[in-house]
Amino acid sequence: MFVGMGLNDEQGISLRGLELASKADLVICECYTSLMPRLSLESLQTRIRKPVKVLSRKQLEDYVDEFVVEQAKKKMVVLLVPGDPMIATTHISVRIRAEKQGIRTRVVHGASIVTAVMGLSGLQNYKFGKSVTVPFPKGEVVSDVPYQVIAENRMRGLHTLVFLDVRAEEGRYMTIRDALAILSSLESLKSLGVVTAETLTIGVARAGADDPLVRAGPVREILNFDFGGPPHTLVFPGRLHFVEAEALEVLGGAAKSALKGYAE
Amino acid sequence: MFVGMGLNDEQGISLRGLELASKADLVICECYTSLMPRLSLESLQTRIRKPVKVLSRKQLEDYVDEFVVEQAKKKMVVLLVPGDPMIATTHISVRIRAEKQGIRTRVVHGASIVTAVMGLSGLQNYKFGKSVTVPFPKGEVVSDVPYQVIAENRMRGLHTLVFLDVRAEEGRYMTIRDALAILSSLESLKSLGVVTAETLTIGVARAGADDPLVRAGPVREILNFDFGGPPHTLVFPGRLHFVEAEALEVLGGAAKSALKGYAE
Numbered sequence: 001m002f003v004g005m006g007l008n009d010e011q012g013i014s015l016r017g018l019e020l021a022s023k024a025d026l027v028i029c030e031c032y033t034s035l036m037p038r039l040s041l042e043s044l045q046t047r048i049r050k051p052v053k054v055l056s057r058k059q060l061e062d063y064v065d066e067f068v069v070e071q072a073k074k075k076m077v078v079l080l081v082p083g084d085p086m087i088a089t090t091h092i093s094v095r096i097r098a099e100k101q102g103i104r105t106r107v108v109h110g111a112s113i114v115t116a117v118m119g120l121s122g123l124q125n126y127k128f129g130k131s132v133t134v135p136f137p138k139g140e141v142v143s144d145v146p147y148q149v150i151a152e153n154r155m156r157g158l159h160t161l162v163f164l165d166v167r168a169e170e171g172r173y174m175t176i177r178d179a180l181a182i183l184s185s186l187e188s189l190k191s192l193g194v195v196t197a198e199t200l201t202i203g204v205a206r207a208g209a210d211d212p213l214v215r216a217g218p219v220r221e222i223l224n225f226d227f228g229g230p231p232h233t234l235v236f237p238g239r240l241h242f243v244e245a246e247a248l249e250v251l252g253g254a255a256k257s258a259l260k261g262y263a264e
Numbered sequence: 265m266f267v268g269m270g271l272n273d274e275q276g277i278s279l280r281g282l283e284l285a286s287k288a289d290l291v292i293c294e295c296y297t298s299l300m301p302r303l304s305l306e307s308l309q310t311r312i313r314k315p316v317k318v319l320s321r322k323q324l325e326d327y328v329d330e331f332v333v334e335q336a337k338k339k340m341v342v343l344l345v346p347g348d349p350m351i352a353t354t355h356i357s358v359r360i361r362a363e364k365q366g367i368r369t370r371v372v373h374g375a376s377i378v379t380a381v382m383g384l385s386g387l388q389n390y391k392f393g394k395s396v397t398v399p400f401p402k403g404e405v406v407s408d409v410p411y412q413v414i415a416e417n418r419m420r421g422l423h424t425l426v427f428l429d430v431r432a433e434e435g436r437y438m439t440i441r442d443a444l445a446i447l448s449s450l451e452s453l454k455s456l457g458v459v460t461a462e463t464l465t466i467g468v469a470r471a472g473a474d475d476p477l478v479r480a481g482p483v484r485e486i487l488n489f490d491f492g493g494p495p496h497t498l499v500f501p502g503r504l505h506f507v508e509a510e511a512l513e514v515l516g517g518a519a520k521s522a523l524k525g526y527a528e
Contacts, residue, residue: 006278016275086383096514109380109472111373119350126395130422158394208373250360
């Protein structure tokens with residue numbers, strides 16, 4: 001059974017998820033596919049009233065039969081996962097693997113960073129196009145995929161949800177500042193003018209925490225804004241309905257001038 | 265404060281949401297923007313240990329100052345909302361209205377039908393394009409918007425999440441069968457061949473419930489499949505990665521032949 005832990009800390013899990021974890025024979029957990037900086041394993045174990053075994057990326061990806069699938073043949077296993085469980089490809093693969101071996105799986109959903117960021121940005125969920133992740137550059141090589149996705153969505157008037165690379169096991173995460181610097185540095189694409197100093201963007205920090213921060217404005221302004229701790233996410237708006245524009249002003253502190261040219 | 269109730273019933277709320285609702289001076293709830301067919305108000309009240317006032321669409325949309333905003337000036341108000349709170353436009357508007365009057369708002373996220381359906385379908389979240397809703401036809405007029413959105417996404421190789429119209433207050437909801445019949449009936453668009461009897465589609469019923477049902481196959485097959493009770497949702501795949509194709513076979517019961525022509 002896959003149970004989503006939702007956002008931020010051990011209080012993000014649903015009542016249904018907590019109840020099923022309490023009834024399980026074995027509770028395992030992975031915390032590397034997404035950042036839950038305030039998750040307390042101790043408090044989680046107290047609530048579930050049993051030990052929780054934390055799996056590494058290697059254990060879940062290379063030794064999944066030993067640590068998960070074989071266990072689930074003999075007893076009721078709950079795998080706790082950050083956010084909503086089937087968003088990371090890893091978990092879909094584990095699920096397929098288990099089902100193929102005749103194990104009936106089940107999913108208990110949790111709040112996801114995907115809808116949390118869409119909602120906090122004040123933009124309308126159905127107007128988001130394809131989403132994308134900005135990866136850490138490999139040496140000198142900077143991926144132009146995020147740039148292309150933003151451009152394609154904008155041509156259709158759609159918003160882009162931009163995830164920033166996280167290496168939770170190394171305690172390393174990309175900040176909004178890092179990401180905007182990367183997106184502005186692609187000399188070869190500058191002529192397209194998709195991400196310039198004046199492009200409207202929305203920084204969302206700590207979605208799901210008690211102290212989330214949303215700030216909308218031109219790239220040059222957001223680049224220098226201090227968003228505090230992780231996780232960080234970005235949204236590049238396409239065309240704005242007047243309620244969306246108002247949300248960016250009231251909830252994101254955007255100046256009216258920054259929204260010019262984005263009206264629907 | 266906006267608190268997401270997550271999916272299916274009163275057990276979908278997070279521990280954080282439950283705790284805050286328990287501390288609130290006034291707890292109100294709306295159940296019309298999304299279908300939670302198994303929500304028990306009684307059980308919800310028992311868990312929160314206080315009465316929950318249910319608002320109608322009219323009260324939340326036309327008399328929001330009286331029923332929500334004015335109350336929140338004097339005391340701590342929690343508005344319980346199906347799914348993740350800021351997905352429906354109504355709640356974004358209420359939030360903007362409150363903030364403009366100097367009331368500090370907060371959002372406690374919940375599991376959403378958006379990521380639940382994406383995850384259950386076995387398709388990868390970042391490959392979904394714009395989503396769309398199939399509305400009930402108005403007399404003879406059938407909207408061609410869903411058809412156009414599916415076509416545009418598919419041209420880019422992207423999947424489309426298709427919500428089906430719900431009129432929770434009338435107890436009326438569109439089934440997968442209704443929606444496929446509507447999408448197949450657009451004579452004027454048939455030449456485009458976007459939704460034909462052979463088009464691959466995925467029906468997802470009761471995402472978030474204990475008995476969700478996922479079935480993938482050609483429209484002619486899914487149209488005649490009995491999905492049982494609501495809520496119903498559809499996904500139209502774009503191009504499939506081999507893990508996605510495997511998921512549709514193993515988790516959605518699709519025949520290999522139905523997946524032909526969709527490989528990435």
